[in-house]
Amino acid sequence: MNILILGAGRTGSTLAEQLASEEFDVTLVDRDERRLTELRGRLDIQTVTGHASQPDVLREAGAEDADMLIAVTSSDEVNMVACQVCYSLFQTHQKVARIRAMAYTQRSDETKRDSEFFDSDHMPIDVIVNPEKLVTEQIEQLLDHPGALQVLDFCDGRLQLVAVAIDRSDRLVDTPLASLSERLPGVRVHPAAIFRRGQPFLPNPMTTVEPGDEICFLGERDQIALTLAELRPVPPLKRITIAGGGNIGFQLAQNIEARLAVRVIEFDHDRAEQISRQINGLVIHGDATDAELLANENIERTDVFCALTNDNEVNIMSALLAKRLGAKQAMSLIAKPAYADLVHATEVDIAISPQLATASAILTHVRRGHVQSVQRLRRGIAEAMEVTVTGEARYSRVVGRPVNGIRLPADTTIGAVVHEGEVLLGGNSEHRLATGDTVIVFLADRRRSRAVENLFGVGLSYF
Incomplete structure (x- = not known):
């Protein structure tokens, strides 16, 4: 997959590094030659120096062959014009733009949104990412869950992941996760990942909780609220x-x-x-x-x-x-x-x-069609993916197979499966995956994401 990234700032560089590590063909465009030279020296990417919205620069960067354009320069207007140029001159299939100014996207009157401007008849941008809006929503989630370090939604909010720091006085300290139901009676959640001394790993039932651990619990929304109430009985915020x-x-x-x-x-x-x-x-x-x-x-x-x-x-x-x-x-x-x-x-x-936050939102659209969302855990080292099972058993490596029998890539685990409305937590279920199931996969090493995509994809003969 050929991906053209415009802008070598922090977001553009983060995306280029992530996608290059997953063996995408990445070309990065920026006017700062020194910055591009530094990135080219440590990443397996192509670079082009020039103004990101100019047709000759985009042509030199391979816009004619790009499967996706990601415009994340510091200028909203440059990002928008670049998408228009790639649509009109190069027929680029998918165009993602970072648009910061709310004036371009907010409601203009009671019946019409300015976002209707962003379509093929006007300004052809397929996906708009607003970092300020993403961060505001993230903070509101944290305020709604006092005591949490991170809160993420899956399956349209039915499932949530919450990260909690473990104090020395917590009831979980020095106990194996197998005793979770005893320590938190009445709570039904799955400890999907642990960050210990800054490094993520995927726990097993015999993993002993240590002070300073950050545990990522996955469960239905009401169960996450109960977990926080049991672990962090914080008075309501005022x-x-x-x-x-x-x-x-x-x-x-x-x-x-x-x-x-x-x-x-x-x-x-x-x-x-x-x-x-x-x-x-x-x-x-x-x-x-x-x-x-x-x-x-x-x-x-x-x-x-x-x-x-x-x-x-x-x-x-x-x-x-x-x-x-x-x-x-x-x-x-x-x-x-x-x-x-x-x-x-x-x-x-x-x-x-x-x-x-911006990279997570954009990566969701880089992944293949059966990947519904991609979420970075804590400092971005680990990742969670929401995947929809597709295809028929004869063309798939997962359809018809029990959850506990799927050969997952290293450093990955299944956190939950949603089948016809029923939530099955953990990766030890004997449920056989069916087309339409939703699977939440955790990756302690985000570089395994391509392998997970391939596992849940279907063979070419299916088409």
């Missing part, structure tokens, strides 16, 4: 402080102010005045890294401090400061992957990466 009134902070404040008391700290005076007229919560003009300001605002009464400015350093420092001054939980938006790794060793509870 007060949220948001540092940064940019797109993400403002949208989050609007979305949650009906149910939570919201305060926004914004450094820019004009922006603070603007958003104060658009939300009901308190807007404070000031520096979120000012310890005196945080103390005067009684930050110790805040249930969650969300550092969402456009500055990585400000986010890290303000979140650390808020936590040390008594905030119960601190989240920080981190755009640099290297910073995200450092933050996990600090008092900041959750680091949120726009790049990982």
Whole structure:
């Protein structure tokens, strides 16, 4: 599969690295020759220097033979024009664009969406990815599940995965997972993956839980809520402080102010005045890294401090400061992957990466048709895939086979199967997979994703 990526920023580079490791044919376009040289030196990719929306540059990059265009430059307009050029001149089959400005996608009146503009008759973009919207939704999920480090939806929200950090005082410490039902009576979930000292692995019933482990539990939505209630009996959230009134902070404040008391700290005076007229919560003009300001605002009464400015350093420092001054939980938006790794060793509870959120959304569309979604676990090392079983038994390596008899690639496991509405947790079921079943597969090593795709695909003779 030939994939053309426009933009060698953090998201473009992350995608190029991921797809190249899975042996896709990747060509990366950017105007920064030095950046392309560095990436070409460590990745098996082709690069072209030039303006990403210009026809001659796209032609040189192989747009005529590309199966997919992924436009993730820093300019929404360049991304849109590049999709138009590839559609009109090169008939590129699938076009994905990152569009940040909500003005292009939000509802314009009561009957019509601006998103109707993005079709083959106007602006031919097949998939629009908005990082700010993805991050806002991710934070809302975390606020809805106090105590969780990550929350992911599968099967249209029927199944959820929740990551929980294990403290030394937790009831699961020093017990094998086989005793989970005894330790959490009445709770029906599957421990699908564990992160231990930063590295993921797939546990078995005899795996003993250690302090500091991050366990990923998979189960139906109500069971996930029970799991959190048993492991993390946290009082309902009441007060949220948001540092940064940019797109993400403002949208989050609007979305949650009906149910939570919201305060926004914004450094820019004009922006603070603007958003104060658009939300009901308190807007404070000031520096979120000012310890005196945080103390005067009684930050110790805040249930969650969300550092969402456009500055990585400000986010890290303000979140650390808020936590040390008594905030119960601190989240920080981190755009640099290297910073995200450092933050996990600090008092900041959750680091949120726009790049990982964007990459996960785009990778779903890179996968083959039977892959419904791709989700990155924690820091992006591991992956979960939602796969629909297709084909007939004679053309498939999984149809008609019992779940516990499927020969999975190394470092992968089946977390759940949904068959005609019934949820079967774990990989030890004797259920024989049938066409239409949904399977949640966990990969401790995301490089195994192509092997999983091939396993659940059908032979060419099927067609």
